[in-house]
Amino acid sequence: MIKNISSIIFLKIFKRFFFLQVTALVLIFFVSLNISKNALEDIEAQGFKKYIKNYISKSISNFPHPDQICNDLSRDSLFLLIIDGTEKIECKSSQYSDYQAKDILSSFQKIKINQHIFAKSRITNNNSFYYYFPLPHSLGNYSVYYVSSSKSLDRIVKDMTNKHTIALISIIILFTLISILVSFRLSNPVKSIMSKITNFTDHESEEKIVEKLDEDNLTEWEVIESSFTRTQNSAQSLSISLNLEIKRFQELLDAIPDPIFSIDEEGTVLFANSSFLTQIATTNSLDDGYIGAYFLDIARHYDLKKYLDKVIDLKTNSEPLEIRIDKAGQARSFLVKANKLENSTQETNKYVCIFSDITKIKLAEKMRVDFVGNVSHEIRTPLTSIKGYVQTLESIMTEEEKEGKTQIFKVIENSCERLTNLFNDLLSLSIIDSQSDIHKELVPIRDITEQIISNCLSMYPEVDVKVHTEYSFEEFLTDPALIENILQNLVSNSFKYMGKPGNIYISWNQSDSFTKLTVRDDGEGIAEHHLPRVFERFYRVDQARERNTDDSIYSGSGLGLSIVKSSVNKLAGQISTESKANEGTQFTIVLPH
Amino acid sequence: MNALIIEDELSIANLIKVNLEAEGISADIIQHGNEAIDLIQSQKSQKYSLFILDRMLPAVDGVEICKFLRMYKSTQDKPILMVTALTSPADIISGLDAGADDYITKPFDINILKARVRSLLRRVNEESQPEQSNSKLFNHKGLRVDLEQCKVWANEEEINLTVSEFKLLCTLIEKPGKVLTRKQLVESIQGGTVHVTDRTIDTHVFGLRKKLQSLPTIIETIRGIGYRVLND
Numbered sequence A: 001m002i003k004n005i006s007s008i009i010f011l012k013i014f015k016r017f018f019f020l021q022v023t024a025l026v027l028i029f030f031v032s033l034n035i036s037k038n039a040l041e042d043i044e045a046q047g048f049k050k051y052i053k054n055y056i057s058k059s060i061s062n063f064p065h066p067d068q069i070c071n072d073l074s075r076d077s078l079f080l081l082i083i084d085g086t087e088k089i090e091c092k093s094s095q096y097s098d099y100q101a102k103d104i105l106s107s108f109q110k111i112k113i114n115q116h117i118f119a120k121s122r123i124t125n126n127n128s129f130y131y132y133f134p135l136p137h138s139l140g141n142y143s144v145y146y147v148s149s150s151k152s153l154d155r156i157v158k159d160m161t162n163k164h165t166i167a168l169i170s171i172i173i174l175f176t177l178i179s180i181l182v183s184f185r186l187s188n189p190v191k192s193i194m195s196k197i198t199n200f201t202d203h204e205s206e207e208k209i210v211e212k213l214d215e216d217n218l219t220e221w222e223v224i225e226s227s228f229t230r231t232q233n234s235a236q237s238l239s240i241s242l243n244l245e246i247k248r249f250q251e252l253l254d255a256i257p258d259p260i261f262s263i264d265e266e267g268t269v270l271f272a273n274s275s276f277l278t279q280i281a282t283t284n285s286l287d288d289g290y291i292g293a294y295f296l297d298i299a300r301h302y303d304l305k306k307y308l309d310k311v312i313d314l315k316t317n318s319e320p321l322e323i324r325i326d327k328a329g330q331a332r333s334f335l336v337k338a339n340k341l342e343n344s345t346q347e348t349n350k351y352v353c354i355f356s357d358i359t360k361i362k363l364a365e366k367m368r369v370d371f372v373g374n375v376s377h378e379i380r381t382p383l384t385s386i387k388g389y390v391q392t393l394e395s396i397m398t399e400e401e402k403e404g405k406t407q408i409f410k411v412i413e414n415s416c417e418r419l420t421n422l423f424n425d426l427l428s429l430s431i432i433d434s435q436s437d438i439h440k441e442l443v444p445i446r447d448i449t450e451q452i453i454s455n456c457l458s459m460y461p462e463v464d465v466k467v468h469t470e471y472s473f474e475e476f477l478t479d480p481a482l483i484e485n486i487l488q489n490l491v492s493n494s495f496k497y498m499g500k501p502g503n504i505y506i507s508w509n510q511s512d513s514f515t516k517l518t519v520r521d522d523g524e525g526i527a528e529h530h531l532p533r534v535f536e537r538f539y540r541v542d543q544a545r546e547r548n549t550d551d552s553i554y555s556g557s558g559l560g561l562s563i564v565k566s567s568v569n570k571l572a573g574q575i576s577t578e579s580k581a582n583e584g585t586q587f588t589i590v591l592p593h
Numbered sequence B: 001m002n003a004l005i006i007e008d009e010l011s012i013a014n015l016i017k018v019n020l021e022a023e024g025i026s027a028d029i030i031q032h033g034n035e036a037i038d039l040i041q042s043q044k045s046q047k048y049s050l051f052i053l054d055r056m057l058p059a060v061d062g063v064e065i066c067k068f069l070r071m072y073k074s075t076q077d078k079p080i081l082m083v084t085a086l087t088s089p090a091d092i093i094s095g096l097d098a099g100a101d102d103y104i105t106k107p108f109d110i111n112i113l114k115a116r117v118r119s120l121l122r123r124v125n126e127e128s129q130p131e132q133s134n135s136k137l138f139n140h141k142g143l144r145v146d147l148e149q150c151k152v153w154a155n156e157e158e159i160n161l162t163v164s165e166f167k168l169l170c171t172l173i174e175k176p177g178k179v180l181t182r183k184q185l186v187e188s189i190q191g192g193t194v195h196v197t198d199r200t201i202d203t204h205v206f207g208l209r210k211k212l213q214s215l216p217t218i219i220e221t222i223r224g225i226g227y228r229v230l231n232d
Helices: A005-057 A066-074 A098-111 A151-200 A206-214 A220-255 A274-279 A302-314 A359-396 A406-433 A445-459 A480-496 A528-533 A543-547 A549-554 A560-570 B010-022 B033-041 B062-071 B089-097 B110-128 B163-174 B182-189 B198-211
Strands: A077-083 A089-092 A118-121 A128-137 A140-149 A260-264 A269-272 A321-327 A330-340 A350-357 A441-444 A465-471 A475-478 A502-510 A514-521 A574-580 A584-592 B002-006 B026-030 B050-054 B080-084 B102-105 B137-140 B143-146 B151-154 B157-159 B219-222 B226-229
Touching: A005 A128, A005 A151, A005 A206, A066 A077, A066 A089, A066 A128, A066 A140, A077 A098, A098 A128, A098 A140, A151 A206, A151 A220, A206 A220, A260 A274, A302 A321, A302 A330, A302 A350, A330 A359, A359 A406, A359 B010, A359 B110, A406 A480, A406 A560, A441 A445, A441 A480, A441 B198, A445 A465, A445 A480, A445 A502, A475 A480, A480 A502, A480 A514, A480 A560, A480 A584, A528 A574, A560 A574, A560 A584, B002 B010, B002 B033, B010 B026, B010 B110, B026 B033, B033 B062, B050 B062, B050 B110, B062 B080, B062 B089, B080 B089, B080 B110, B089 B102, B089 B182, B102 B110, B143 B163, B163 B182, B163 B198, B163 B226, B182 B198, B182 B226, B198 B219
Parallel strands: A465 A502, B002 B026, B002 B050, B050 B080, B080 B102
Antiparallel strands: A077 A089, A077 A140, A118 A128, A128 A140, A260 A269, A260 A350, A321 A330, A330 A350, A441 A475, A502 A514, A514 A584, A574 A584, B137 B143, B143 B151, B151 B157, B219 B226
């Protein structure tokens, strides 16, 4: 038989019912049988008692003669003996024998029969009725000993017993069926509790429970109780370890130097770490606890409130906010970012807010900007004087005075120009290479390209060149200043290194993941051994030519391509060069989105 | 014609002064920002028809002085030329937004400086002429605009402009030679339900230029800074 929890529990319950019922029924059976038997015997005896009653109620003088009684009773008797006071036998039944008489008389003694009472006994090993009654008669005091057969009664009793037994068996069968049904119904809830126990507690497998119920012979309630206790214990230890985890979590968050706090949609503070309380909170007394307080009460910063309101309204993560907090006389700048927390249940939304201290970054940035401004001013001022005064000198001189000095002026002016360009390029390069952020906006490529082309056309009027452009899209998201740097330097290089009349091709293309810019010319080209080094600062292909101050317009600072490379790098892009001497050069720039 | 030069570097201030005098413009020099502010506040600056202002002065920002000049009636409408060593667009825009009409970067070509000064003073002269200042007509280098009837002609050919384009054009021609930042242009055409951004301005100028094809150089784009209608 398959032993599983269901069958075992069912059997246990069934057994209880069954035994209970069978025991009760059997008890009832025997008791009822007994009572019935006694009742039957009483009825049997009634007859004899009635017979006796007749005489008892009569007066003594009306007692019948023993012979009469002898006649009355001898017929049906197994044994009849009437004796007088001297033990003289007055009458005896037909079956009478001396041998039998002794036994029977001693039986009468054993039974301790009382006056007028009969007894049915099995002592003498037969089912007979024993009657005794004293017969006072004028002739003397007689004793009547009468034993009659109980055969007919026995038959009746047997019949009754059979009927009883049949009834008992029928009822037992019926009650067994009822037991099965009831046990089944009763075992269901227990079964389901057991299956829950096996499901959620790891340490109670089905086999173990079967073992407990079966071999250890525990009742199902004991099994349930022990499981309960175990669950309770594990719940307690879980609660303890959970509290420990929470405490550890709090300690972890308190160890983080960045202020962090968490609020719900109403603005109630759910959590705040110690950095938040020291650096951001505006209230001095936090003894009342800050959990559950409205956040504005403990951190009175209205721009923060506005930001949080916006995040809560939009129910989404928002762009970070820069705020300044003045606390304890110390001003700090923070970058605040609020995120909505994952919410799997339907409770109200929760938000976590993290502050990053950017005071140092901002200070460094400010210092950098100030430095750039100061350097700019300090260098440009003397340059302005040089250029300006030379030009002024030229303008106030007469033609005669200028005779033979034009070249001198030109050299000074050109040198000034060179220095200015060099400084501008150095400054550009240093700004691009610095940590400053790029500012992305939608840049219309046609606009910016056309402008640069027209700049170059006016800068290099002697160059005979045709510019061809191709735009496969209108605009894209990028930093316009960096794009300008790239285009300006590449296109002006193409102009500068044309050599002979030629063409410049500028094309803009776009795919899903990147934007591509190609600047190609069919000018002088770059020799192969130079190619790997063209982007180096101050690397020049033709040292002599470029330093020639007469061709000042064509001289460059030597930083043009470095600026291009740095700009491309800042936009996280790639640049590649292809070139063949006297055939032309192509620069390809790929910018990811 | 009197000009005021506010510049802390004496050599540069003198450079400008000498060259202005060659153009027939006499110039005074102030080297300290605070002195300049005092002068403006005391209304003694009335006699100056032009201000040449250094963007970066010690103690006081050139932008502040610009704002002061624009605050007082006596100097409100006088042209301001900003001379700047700070060449980043943000710095230049902040100067223009504060009220400067034009800017020139250091080191500058004195011929360009002179040209810019001339352009600014020409506008002053034109404005001071009664019939011109009240006129609802603009006529310059092929571009004719009737502000009353809201009509535009390019080389005698009538052009159809949208409301925004027309407003933009009017703002530009109101002060020829003045560099207008995107922000200033946005403010001029912003109205009621129209939402205008910097990008919108660029688009409008692009459209305007296209429509004024026959006058390609009439609107000058100063990359990253703004636009102006040329005055020369």
